[in-house]
Amino acid sequence: MNAATITGTPGRVAAGEPALAPVRWWPSLGVGAALAAMVLALSGRHGYHLDELYTRVAGRHLGWGQIDQPPLVALVARVETAVFGDNLTALRVVPALLMGVTVVLVGLIARELGGSQRAQLLATVAAAVSGLALITAHLLGTNDFDVLVWVAVCWLAIRLARTRDPRLWLAMGVVVGAGLYAKYLLVLLLLSIGVGMLVGGPRRLLFHPYVPAGAAIAVLIASPVLIWQATHGWPQFEMADALSIALADLSRISFLPMLILVVGLFLTPFWIAGLVALLRRAQWRPYRFVAVAYLFMIALLIAIGGQAVYAGALQFVLLAAGCVVAADWARTAVRRCLAGVALAANLVTSAVLLLPVLPIQAYADNPLLAQLAITQFDQAGWPELTAQAAAVYRALPPEDRSHAVFYGNHYGQAGALDKYGPAYGLPPAYSGHNSYADFGRPADDKTVVITIGVDRAKFSQLFAQCTPAGRFTVDLPVSDAGQEFMVCRGPREPWSRLWPRLRWIGFQCPYTAMAVTAASKEGCV
Known part of the structure; x- marks a missing residue:
């Protein structure tokens, strides 16, 4: 019986290569299930994230694309609310399950690198207690699918480098094609892997006839969303430009701290060890392209002003490699204890920052948490905003209320x-x-608009009268605190002509009321 039979690999295996360790499915699946159960138990606290409020509505307006993202997340929101109900926990079922699968896949990457069963389980647990896993499992967004797809592509690429089975290019094509329905950022991973193989090898894998075949499969599967982008003027590029403008300087300044916090401070020694081992271990030479791909992506993100979180899924791969190293290192009780303390400390710190484990006021009252736990405040204040908007509406005369609508400056x-x-x-x-x-846009008989957070000068030009109606007040440092309510009457043109002037593609800066668009060239302050 040869190694290929032992490992269950259909491709060619190098002579003398040891069999991979068996997969202990139940412990790994147990870790994934525990992660999903934990985040779902906390899912009803605090409230909807502003992106989830957007996605929830997008689920009622399905199409082949949106200006700022492909259609898969909106479709999932539609299905979740239809099956489980229109509530917060229902919206977060799929993210929790997807991340449960992802952490199991991280353990399988450790196995592909020759890790023992202990290394596989360590990699699964380390991924589960990382900051990236916790926040991605908690919120419905494009990252839920993106992280899973990135890890799956890396697993297939590492398996390809080990087995030299070219059919895996076709499998990657399927995964990439499906992944493009969730997020276009996947292209950065493919570019990085290509550079990694060219620089670090194995180069010959890039020139196999199955490579263009895999690419064709990916393009064929993703053709509806690609055609939508092409026929709508590639709005994703304008969106990317807006994000770059908004966050470029901030991203470069905070890049290194965020690089550490994405996975977690106490897991840093693990993934750094994985990076070094991939570069230096002779037996891992076939997988050196992963380390090169990661370094290339970091350089690329710094150059374009991208966010450190974009490299988070690749850090999962380094984490898997580092857990193989750590499992070999932790041969004594003291060392195993140190590794366990690091995992526990990472879970606690990441959970406090990223999951709603504390009352929302506790985050606001603590100066450090108020600065670091930004995600918590993106999930707060929405009921209060609505209540105060309702007070403005009730203060209108009855004849105005019958012709009134609301207009929010941003989708949240x-x-x-x-x-x-x-x-x-x-x-x-x-x-x-x-x-x-x-x-949708207002009907032409809607001549009274209650606005939230808009540019008063701009709306004063579009309406015959705009009157301030107070400001949004809340005892939390949410981004919309202090936003102005106005009542605007008498649109100067029909809504069909006004609406194109109110459209904008851009990014709502965290902790500011300022919208950043590609056209404005403004930045977050």
Whole structure:
């Protein structure tokens, strides 16, 4: 019986290569299930993230694409709310399950690198207690699928380098094609892997006839979303430009700290050890392309002003490699204890920062948490915003209320009113932000608009009268605190002509009220 038979690998295996360790499925699946159960148990605390409020509404307006993302996440939101109900926990079931699968896959990467069963389980646990896993499992967004796809592609690439089975290029084509329905950032990974193989080898794998075949499969599967982008003027590039403008300087300044925090401070020795081992271990030479790909991506992200979190999925691969190293290192009780303490400390610190484990006011009252736990505040204040918007609406004369609608400067505001507004009997809410602008515009008989956070000078030009109606007040450092309510009456043109002037593609800066667009060339302050 040869090594290929022992390992279950259909491709050619180098002579003398040891069999891979068997997979202990139940412990690994148990870790993934525990992660999913933990985040779902906490899912109902605090509230919807502003992106989830947007995605929830997008689920009612399905198409082959959106201005700022492909269609898969909106489709998932539609299915989740239909199956489980229109509530916060229902919206977060799929993210929890996907990350449970992802951490198991990280353990399989450790196995592909020759890791023992202990190394596989260590890699699964380390991935599960990372900051990236916790936040991605907690929130519904494009990262849920993106991280899984990146890890799957890396697993297939490492398996390809080990077995030299060219059919794995076809499998990668399928995974990439499906992944492009969730996020276009996947192209960066493919570029990085290509550079990694060219520089670090095995180069010959790049020139196999199955490579263009795999690429053709990916393009064929993703053709609907690619055609949508092409026929809509490639808005993803404008969105990427806006993000770069908004975050370039901030990303470069905070790149190194974020690189550490993405996975977690106490897991840093693990993935650094994995990076070094991939570069130096002779037996891992076939997999050296992973380390080169990671270094290339870091350099690329710094050059273009990208965020460190974009490299997070590749850090999972380094983490898997580092756990193989750590499992060999932790031969004594003291060393195993140190590794366990590091895992526990990473879980606690990452959970406090990224999961709603504390009351929201506790985050606001602690100066350090108020600065670091930004994600917590993106999930707070929406019911209060809606209640105060409802007070503005009720203060209108009855004849105005019958002709009134709401307009939110960004999709989070409009999405909040869509979710919480029906309890107050509020009229529909609209926004010109990104694809929310495509979800509908007011009818021409709607001549009174209650706005939130808009540019007063701009709206004063579009309406006959705009009157301030107070500001949003809340005892939490949420990004919309202090936003102005206005009541604008008498649109100067029909909505069909006004609406194109209200559309904008851009990014809402965290902790500021300023919208950043590709056209404005403004930046976050």
